[in-house]
Amino acid sequence: MSFVSDFNALPLGSLLKQSLSANSLQARAAMNKSDITLADFAQLISPAGSEHLEALCRRSQQLTQQRFGKVIRFFAPLYVSNECINNCSYCGFSRDNPILRVTLSIDDLQREARSLKEQGFRNILLVAGEHPKFVSNNYLADCTRALHEIVPSVSLEVGPMEVEEYRPIVEAGADGLVVYQETYDRPIYGEMHTAGPKRNFDWRLETPERAYTAGFRRLGIGALYGLADWRLEALSVAAHADYLLRNCWKAQVTISLPRLRPCAGEFQPLTHMTDRELVQLVCAFRLMFPDIGLVLSTRESAKLRDGMFPLGVTLISAGSHTEPGGYTGAGKEKIHQTVRGRIVEVGASEFATIGTAATNATGQFNIADDRSPEEIATIIRRLGYEPVWKDWDEALMTKAE
Amino acid sequence: MSSANKPLTIAGREFRSRLFVGTGKFCSPEMMRDALAASGTEMVTVALRRADLSGKRDPFANILEFIDPQKYLILPNTSGAMNADEAVRLARLAVAAGLPKWVKLEIHPDPRYLLPDPVETFKAAEILVKEGFVVLPYINADPVLAKRLQDIGVATVMPLGSPIGSNRGIETRAQIRIIIEQATVPVVVDAGIGAPSHAAEAMELGADAVLVNTAMAVASDPCRMGTAFKMAVEAGRAAFEIGLGAQHDTASPTSPLTAFLN
Numbered sequence: 001m002s003f004v005s006d007f008n009a010l011p012l013g014s015l016l017k018q019s020l021s022a023n024s025l026q027a028r029a030a031m032n033k034s035d036i037t038l039a040d041f042a043q044l045i046s047p048a049g050s051e052h053l054e055a056l057c058r059r060s061q062q063l064t065q066q067r068f069g070k071v072i073r074f075f076a077p078l079y080v081s082n083e084c085i086n087n088c089s090y091c092g093f094s095r096d097n098p099i100l101r102v103t104l105s106i107d108d109l110q111r112e113a114r115s116l117k118e119q120g121f122r123n124i125l126l127v128a129g130e131h132p133k134f135v136s137n138n139y140l141a142d143c144t145r146a147l148h149e150i151v152p153s154v155s156l157e158v159g160p161m162e163v164e165e166y167r168p169i170v171e172a173g174a175d176g177l178v179v180y181q182e183t184y185d186r187p188i189y190g191e192m193h194t195a196g197p198k199r200n201f202d203w204r205l206e207t208p209e210r211a212y213t214a215g216f217r218r219l220g221i222g223a224l225y226g227l228a229d230w231r232l233e234a235l236s237v238a239a240h241a242d243y244l245l246r247n248c249w250k251a252q253v254t255i256s257l258p259r260l261r262p263c264a265g266e267f268q269p270l271t272h273m274t275d276r277e278l279v280q281l282v283c284a285f286r287l288m289f290p291d292i293g294l295v296l297s298t299r300e301s302a303k304l305r306d307g308m309f310p311l312g313v314t315l316i317s318a319g320s321h322t323e324p325g326g327y328t329g330a331g332k333e334k335i336h337q338t339v340r341g342r343i344v345e346v347g348a349s350e351f352a353t354i355g356t357a358a359t360n361a362t363g364q365f366n367i368a369d370d371r372s373p374e375e376i377a378t379i380i381r382r383l384g385y386e387p388v389w390k391d392w393d394e395a396l397m398t399k400a401e
Numbered sequence: 402m403s404s405a406n407k408p409l410t411i412a413g414r415e416f417r418s419r420l421f422v423g424t425g426k427f428c429s430p431e432m433m434r435d436a437l438a439a440s441g442t443e444m445v446t447v448a449l450r451r452a453d454l455s456g457k458r459d460p461f462a463n464i465l466e467f468i469d470p471q472k473y474l475i476l477p478n479t480s481g482a483m484n485a486d487e488a489v490r491l492a493r494l495a496v497a498a499g500l501p502k503w504v505k506l507e508i509h510p511d512p513r514y515l516l517p518d519p520v521e522t523f524k525a526a527e528i529l530v531k532e533g534f535v536v537l538p539y540i541n542a543d544p545v546l547a548k549r550l551q552d553i554g555v556a557t558v559m560p561l562g563s564p565i566g567s568n569r570g571i572e573t574r575a576q577i578r579i580i581i582e583q584a585t586v587p588v589v590v591d592a593g594i595g596a597p598s599h600a601a602e603a604m605e606l607g608a609d610a611v612l613v614n615t616a617m618a619v620a621s622d623p624c625r626m627g628t629a630f631k632m633a634v635e636a637g638r639a640a641f642e643i644g645l646g647a648q649h650d651t652a653s654p655t656s657p658l659t660a661f662l663n
Binding site for chain 1: 425426427428429430449450451452453454459461462481482483487490491494510511512513514566567568615618619
């Protein structure tokens with residue numbers, strides 16, 4: 001079982017062509033169908049489909065409310081390490097970027113988690129760069145266990161692993177795994193990932209399936225928009241989600257739609273996706289997958305997020321930090337640079353030149369919506385939705401006594 | 402002769418309302434509280450994964466604080482459980498947290514259609530009945546499974562009309578008819594009831610109660626919709642108790658052609 005062979009056989013070129021040449025009538029017809037195929041999805045995300053955006057939004061809103069109700073779930077990312085052995089041109093954590101790095105101790109991690117819990121979060125996404133020396137599998141299992149003492153729901157976004165390596169993490173209480181393919185365009189993937197294990201496109205593509213086999217029950221996928229043509233990425237994500245729903249049938253699948261944000265390394269996006277296109281894509285995913293979770297992060301601006309909350313999104317972050325220790329300053333005393341896998345102490349004078357605030361580790365990217373979780377919850381209520389913080393109980397995963 | 406519908410008795414407890422209500426999907430806990438009141442329900446089911454079971458009154462998971470246990474029987478449900486072990490564990494936790502020893506047993510491993518797993522549901526029901534729980538299992542409209550569950554001592558069976566949240570009504574009508582005909586415990590039609598007319602239809606068929614959630618929670622006015630369901634359930638039940646007239650393929654004239662012979 002693997003999505004790779006299905007993916008290789010996908011007629012992506014012809015689907016993209018159909019999308020770009022679709023007319024208004026075809027797009028409208030696709031919108032009114034009850035079972036959306038990948039070919040219909042191509043019509044929904046077409047330039048012609050954009051003419052029907054208002055109607056598309058209404059349909060998406062109605063489907064989302066029926067399936068999920070008038071509720072929006074909250075989660076928070078908790079970065080535990082920004083060490084990384086990969087070089088990804090678009091990522092601030094790339095190993096050759098001279099950034100301030102740190103890996104949190106378990107105590108630091110719990111301090112961060114308690115701060116998030118005080119703000120309301122009961123669902124934490126543990127994020128780490130990929131570095132076997134600093135971020136070992138045992139360390140991640142320990143982190144999961146420590147987080148689980150504080151909140152009921154723990155997901156991870158970390159370097160891909162083998163099934164057997166995932167199992168102890170599931171046993172430690174993790175329920176979800178998020179892995180973005182970044183780009184589904186093989187040539188661009190090759191250009192973007194110049195060093196490190198992440199170069200292996202197929203290994204990454206099969207990660208959600210391995211995670212499912214190991215027992216994870218929430219699988220998050222997505223592309224990073226800004227590297228390849230967004231419609232090609234969206235068609236690939238839709239095919240991937242469809243595959244996972246059929247083959248990993250007990251898992252709740254979520255799709256994230258991150259657009260590239262400014263980060264260390266000054267990489268500029270290679271392609272552009274407008275706000276209008278992002279909204280169109282969220283709604284198209286909803287029509288094709290009425291039951292799938294759709295994630296909106298603080299990468300997007302406050303104004304855009306407020307408009308998108310009622311259109312099909314089901315899971316949001318708020319008040320996020322993308323640097324380890326960002327919520328409390330935990331781990332600050334251990335900040336260093338890493339050169340060829342070795343820790344290099346940072347002198348006081350260098351602090352002033354390297355970092356921005358120069359007291360915390362460097363973030364993965366800049367966030368655009370820096371409002372507090374409380375502020376966002378107030379807006380959600382004003383929009384007629386209930387903010388849901390707890391939607392999971394540890395009893396669902398923890399082994400019986 | 403009284404014009405009131407007969408009360409419903411489950412595990413020795415009497416309910417005047419035959420409308421059970423779910424608590425998910427409402428736009429606010431205040432709206433949920435008001436809609437419950439408007440519906441006249443006396444049995445309210447709550448997903449344990451949404452509630453705080455630690456006893457610490459978590460302000461970020463405080464759904465139970467909006468449901469008055471003096472007014473409603475709180476029926477904990479095991480939604481989110483994918484197998485018998487998880488459901489049993491949740492049910493036990495609920496009791497430890499001070500909730501009633503009643504459980505709406507929901508085990509649906511497929512998060513898309515939320516269809517119940519008959520094998521795991523049966524296993525969990527066996528364990529929980531033995532432990533003294535009042536078990537109300539959510540099942541597909543499978544008459545044999547309903548009988549098997551009755552044999553082991555469940556308090557009701559809750560066959561689905563159509564998938565949860567689908568609003569498609571009683572698509573399993575023929576199977577539900579058999580379940581009702583053979584039932585030795587109350588039959589509660591659960592899931593898929595999208596309109597008051599669906600609720601009335603289930604009651605006219607002879608269901609003992611219905612459970613409604615999505616159709617009320619996502620309505621533009623959940624309170625009025627709650628009242629609409631209340632009336633529909635009462636009307637449907639009254640029609641069942643009175644007995645509906647037989648259906649004919651042809652018209653039956655009010656002035657018969659043979660009247661001159663009388």
